[in-house]
Amino acid sequence: xxxxxxxxxxxxxxxxxxxxxxxxxxxxxxxxxxxxxxxxxxxxxxxxxxxxxxxxxxxxxxxxxxxxxxxxxxxxxxxxxxxxxxxxxxxxxxxx
Amino acid sequence: xxxxxxxxxxxxxxxxxxxxxxxxxxxxxxxxxxxxxxxxxxxxxxxxxxxxxxxxxxxxxxxxxxxxxxxxxxxxxxxxxxxxxxxxxxxxxxxxxxxxxxxxxxxxxxxxxxxxxxxxxxxxxxxxxxxxxxxxxxxxxxxxxxxxxxxxxxxxxxxxxxxxxxxxxxxxxxxxxxxxxxxxxxxxxxxxxxxxxxxxxxxxxxxxxxxxxxxxxxxxxxxxxxxxxxxxxxxxxxxxxxxxxxxxxxxxxxxxxxxxxxxxxxxxxxxxxxxxxxxxxxxxxxxxxxxxxxxxxxxxxxxxxxxxxxxxxxxxxxxxxxxxxxxxxxxxxxxxxxxxxxxxxxxxxxxxxxxxxxxxxxxxxxxxxxxxxxxxxxxxxxxxxxxxxxxxxxxxxxxxxxxxxxxxxxxxxxxxxxxxxxxxxxxxxxxxxxxxxxxxxxxxxxxxxxxxxxxxxxxxxxxxxxxxxxxxxxxxxxxxxxxxxxxxxxxxxxxxxxxxxxxxxxxxxxxxxxxxxxxxxxxxxxxxxxxxxxxxxxxxxxxxxxxxxxxxxxxxxxxxxxxxxxxxxxxxxxxxxxxxxxxxxxxxxxxxx
Numbered sequence: 001x002x003x004x005x006x007x008x009x010x011x012x013x014x015x016x017x018x019x020x021x022x023x024x025x026x027x028x029x030x031x032x033x034x035x036x037x038x039x040x041x042x043x044x045x046x047x048x049x050x051x052x053x054x055x056x057x058x059x060x061x062x063x064x065x066x067x068x069x070x071x072x073x074x075x076x077x078x079x080x081x082x083x084x085x086x087x088x089x090x091x092x093x094x095x096x
Numbered sequence: 097x098x099x100x101x102x103x104x105x106x107x108x109x110x111x112x113x114x115x116x117x118x119x120x121x122x123x124x125x126x127x128x129x130x131x132x133x134x135x136x137x138x139x140x141x142x143x144x145x146x147x148x149x150x151x152x153x154x155x156x157x158x159x160x161x162x163x164x165x166x167x168x169x170x171x172x173x174x175x176x177x178x179x180x181x182x183x184x185x186x187x188x189x190x191x192x193x194x195x196x197x198x199x200x201x202x203x204x205x206x207x208x209x210x211x212x213x214x215x216x217x218x219x220x221x222x223x224x225x226x227x228x229x230x231x232x233x234x235x236x237x238x239x240x241x242x243x244x245x246x247x248x249x250x251x252x253x254x255x256x257x258x259x260x261x262x263x264x265x266x267x268x269x270x271x272x273x274x275x276x277x278x279x280x281x282x283x284x285x286x287x288x289x290x291x292x293x294x295x296x297x298x299x300x301x302x303x304x305x306x307x308x309x310x311x312x313x314x315x316x317x318x319x320x321x322x323x324x325x326x327x328x329x330x331x332x333x334x335x336x337x338x339x340x341x342x343x344x345x346x347x348x349x350x351x352x353x354x355x356x357x358x359x360x361x362x363x364x365x366x367x368x369x370x371x372x373x374x375x376x377x378x379x380x381x382x383x384x385x386x387x388x389x390x391x392x393x394x395x396x397x398x399x400x401x402x403x404x405x406x407x408x409x410x411x412x413x414x415x416x417x418x419x420x421x422x423x424x425x426x427x428x429x430x431x432x433x434x435x436x437x438x439x440x441x442x443x444x445x446x447x448x449x450x451x452x453x454x455x456x457x458x459x460x461x462x463x464x465x466x467x468x469x470x471x472x473x474x475x476x477x478x479x480x481x482x483x484x485x486x487x488x489x490x491x492x493x494x495x496x497x498x499x500x501x502x503x504x505x506x507x508x509x510x511x512x513x514x515x516x517x518x519x520x521x522x523x524x525x526x527x528x529x530x531x532x533x534x535x536x537x538x539x540x541x542x543x544x545x546x547x548x549x550x551x552x553x554x555x556x557x558x559x560x561x562x563x564x565x566x567x568x569x570x571x572x573x574x575x576x577x578x579x580x581x582x583x584x585x586x587x588x589x590x591x592x593x594x595x596x597x598x599x600x601x602x603x604x605x606x607x608x609x610x611x612x613x614x615x616x617x618x619x620x621x622x623x624x625x626x627x628x629x630x631x632x633x634x635x636x637x638x639x640x641x642x643x644x645x646x647x648x649x650x651x652x653x654x655x656x657x658x659x660x661x662x663x664x665x666x667x668x669x670x671x672x673x674x675x676x677x678x679x680x681x682x683x684x685x686x687x688x689x
Contacts, residue, residue: 004207010214011210011214022206028177081209083208084205086205
């Protein structure tokens with residue numbers, strides 16, 4: 001019944017996924033597979049970034065909206081799927 | 097009967113305003129035009145009138161205030177929780193979370209986002225979009241751009257009384273910090289309120305130094321310990337040596353006792369290679385080279401007096417200004433003296449007399465810099481007076497290569513750590529010269545005017561691209577050299593080897609020839625002494641005879657020369673006749689005349 005769990009489990013079993021966090025729009029982490037300290041840090045930092053990105057996209061074209069955000073770093077990739085009320089954050093180590 | 101007293105006063109005396117009244121106009125003066133005066137004037141025709149229709153502009157200078165920036169960290173604390181929930185309380189947060197998870201909106205959103213996310217994850221796993229193709233191929237650095245260097249940052253002495261930046265030292269790992277020693281080297285010119293501090297700067301932050309070092313007397317030289325990046329060694333103006341630990345604060349951890357230290361400013365102090373990493377040695381113009389162990393600074397472990405007579409006589413000793421030590425050759429070291437000699441010494445000699453191995457002469461003034469080439473340890477660079485010279489260890493009579501005499505004094509120099517044929521020098525007129533000996537011998541490849549005052553010290557960072565130079569007013573400039581001066585070119589090592597060998601061979605040949613000539617001279621003078629011994633009776637006569645002989649020889653030579661000239665003139669005439677038949681007559685006429 002609770003398909004959210006299924007979805008998250010499916011994502012977690014993908015290759016290279018290091019962690020998943022679901023955050024509300026205010027920055028409260030709802031569900032996370034990482035430890036509390038990292039979760040809080042990610043939630044706080046990423047929420048600000050998504051706000052900024054969204055404003056950027058909207059300002060360039062008011063009809064437009066942010067659908068996905070990918071941050072590629074030397075060690076891993078942080079993918080953020082934003083929505084009106086919640087964000088889904090996945091940290092993946094791309095296989096290469 | 098009425099008694100009336102009338103007294104009059106002006107209106108303004110008792111404060112009332114003036115009472116103006118009108119009067120009809122009166123004509124006072126009427127000047128009529130006098131046509132007779134026109135005779136005194138001449139009509140000007142034409143009139144030159146300059147007219148310009150242009151924008152009015154004004155010049156104004158603006159300089160922004162210095163931007164002071166500071167880096168601070170932020171501590172993230174949980175926020176965003178609704179007011180009634182205490183984030184520290186586990187129960188409340190768990191309850192809130194469970195409530196959200198049951199929300200239908202949440203479920204829909206998560207499923208939607210989940211599918212979107214999965215798509216991207218699978219994309220990542222399928223192909224690496226940032227793959228670097230052709231990684232193995234070397235970059236073709238074939239740029240023919242001219243060598244250049246640009247200033248990145250300028251670090252100014254924050255004190256009011258400016259002191260000279262006498263020595264610079266880069267942090268051993270990463271080189272993000274620069275330690276600069278400030279002092280006033282002019283004899284008794286130091287102002288009374290001059291600060292004694294030396295600073296460690298972070299190269300990203302030129303507005304204020306990262307750390308201050310407070311010695312008892314201004315530091316003349318400063319060196320980071322190559323093994324332990326927290327320890328610095330400093331030699332000060334009063335002859336003391338001290339070492340600092342950056343973790344322990346600004347005061348030196350220990351300094352040497354004044355009685356056992358140097359009696360003149362310590363011009364150079366270097367760390368030695370040892371198992372403990374605590375050995376150092378220092379040199380000063382009082383003629384001594386002292387070895388220290390920093391764990392016990394009260395007394396030097398060893399002492400060497402630079403007396404060339406090998407008697408250890410301090411009065412005869414040469415003053416030392418620079419030291420050189422290469423960790424690949426731990427038993428040898430070199431000292432540059434005030435008198436212009438480079439003394440090569442052996443540390444492991446049994447007796448003090450044997451410590452001084454040999455000297456290299458050739459400079460006219462104190463040797464401010466002495467460094468071995470990092471790629472060819474047998475060759476070393478000295479910077480002194482108005483030239484920079486390159487020497488080979490085998491040739492003691494003279495340097496193998498040298499620059500021309502410059503207009504101003506050279507104060508410091510060093511090799512580039514990445515290119516064997518590149519070295520840098522700084523001069524008293526504020527210019528920095530970059531020499532590439534494989535490219536040009538006569539002039540520096542690049543000459544930059546860094547500042548108006550003289551530059552006193554120079555140090556290249558280990559990467560070879562950044563260098564820092566310190567000036568007389570305490571300003572240290574950080575420059576970046578263009579990549580073609582800081583990356584090794586193809587065949588450079590082979591070409592440099594060939595060049596050094598060639599010059600060394602040339603000098604060796606010259607030296608051998610000199611020696612031969614000297615030997616010949618000596619044998620000739622010995623022989624002539626024997627001859628003279630035999631002819632001592634006819635001493636005077638032989639002198640007169642010599643004179644007569646000399647005169648005869650002279651006139652003979654002059655006569656022969658004149659005859660030769662006449663013959664040549666005659667031949668020319670004949671030649672002229674053959675080539676230019678038209679003009680023959682003229683020439684003949686001239687000759688007849």
